[in-house]
Amino acid sequence: MSKSIEADIVVVGGGPAGVNAAIAAGRSGAKTVLIEKYGFIGGMSTAALVYPWMTFHTTDGKQVIKGLAQEIIDRLMAMNASPGHLRDTVGFVHTITPYHPEIYKVLAVDMLKEAGVKLLFHSFVDQVETVDNRIQSVQLTSKSGRIDVRGKVFIDTTGDADLAYLSGAPCLQGRDGDKLTQPMTMKFRMRGVNLPAVKQYMIDHPDEFYRKTPFSELADLPLSGVLGYFKHWKEANLPINRDQVLFFTGPEDDEVLVNTTRVQGLDGTNVEDLTEAEELGRKQVLMVAEFMRNNLPGFAKASISSVGAQIGIRETRRIDGQYALQVSDVVEGRHFEDVIARSGYPIDIHDPSGKGVTAAWVKGDGAYDIPYRCLLPQKIENLLTAGRCISTTHEALATTRLTPSCMATGQAAGSGAGLAIKHSVQPAQINVAELQAVLVQDGALLS
Helix, strand or coil: CCEEEECCEEEECCCHHHHHHHHHHHHCCCCEEEECCCCCCCHHHCCCCCCCECCCECCCCCECCCHHHHHHHHHHHHCCCCCCCEECCCCCCCEEECCCHHHHHHHHHHHHHHCCCEEECCEEEEEEEEECCEEEEEEEEECCEEEEEECCEEEECCCCCHHHHHHCCCEEECCCCCCCCCCEECCEEEECCCHHHHHHHHHHCHHHECCCCCHHHHHHCCCCEEEECHHHHHHHCCCCCCCCEEEEECCCCCCEEECCCCECCCCCCCHHHHHHHHHHHHHHHHHHHHHHHHHCCCCCCCEEEEECCCCECCCCEEECECCCECHHHHHCCCCCCCEEEEECCCEEEECCCCCCEEEECCCCCCCEEEEHHHHCECCCCCEEECHHHCCECHHHHHHHCCHHHHHHHHHHHHHHHHHHHHHCCCHHHCCHHHHHHHHHHCCCCCC
16 A cells, blocks of 8 residues: 655656755745655756756856855855856856765755755656646655655656656657757766866867867966867777767866767667666766776876766657747747746757757847746646756757756746645746746846
């Protein structure tokens, strides 16, 4: 016989979107439960070693994401677990935010408990009870058996739209036509890297590296990351469909996070494909690490210090919601009356089948709006989404999927759910102006 838990708001998925959604929901006074399949918080930021967070700013350095996300950064800084927002020496997005993932795991739980959120770790949602287009409950598989979690409003922050899909909400996947998604990446850390030697090599050989900002600035900035080694990578001719090396420095001063492996053509919602992706990703990690040790200046004494608990997922399912954010909305920096978050991150599509990355920059003031309608699915009335699975096109997802945007939509979903509980209405029926006022009061930037 299964155990039963009652709540006002049920958040499924404990990544950055789910953390912020649950904190916002809990702070609204609603009885909130957060369900997470791992034994720790953080989603891709911790399980898959996504690092650093980028970006809370436009490419010219204007901050457009604050609120709960900035509160988390401020508290990490107070714990000496983040230097805050830094200039990006890769020159791609201008500003990045390093953080210590192990300390973030602890801080996030502290903030959730401060907000009165009940946590259920080691719990996997595998069934949803839906009646008259409303979710009644989600069923969990756990170490202590089946658990039935009942709620009034549900928030899908699974990244894969698992809750939406299981409830019957319309979902989409991948790009139009072949439905291929952006590739997966197994990220890993290396210690023992001579970063001063790396930086000096960049200064001496600028043609081997990508930089959007002037290379002359590099000597005066702390090294935060590297995109390039084009000559070395081409000569190595590894069986990895990518055209350069990418890594970011830190948290320690001899450490880098390598984002270079690439697993393509597999479906992150298919268990057999995921199994194969994990195998291929870990083999690529060993291959790339050996290449870096043997070929790249500064890496002769480096070694692998950690590998993601799972392969990193950029794209799987997303809801087919009440409005799908378009690529034109992003690149034109479009504004919406029902804005609940903004982002300045460019379109950044890792090719689903080729080697390269396609980028498109945001015009206007460098930021675009994310409307509340993108958080609302069709058909299921008491469901909100946040993070990677909100309603967008394949191209627009290439910017909304980034962690700061996920944090911002998470806060909006949690606050929106709180208002729905407060006024005894469905999420689509809340007053968006009231939601915007709540978000601004809580530090979010909407204009």
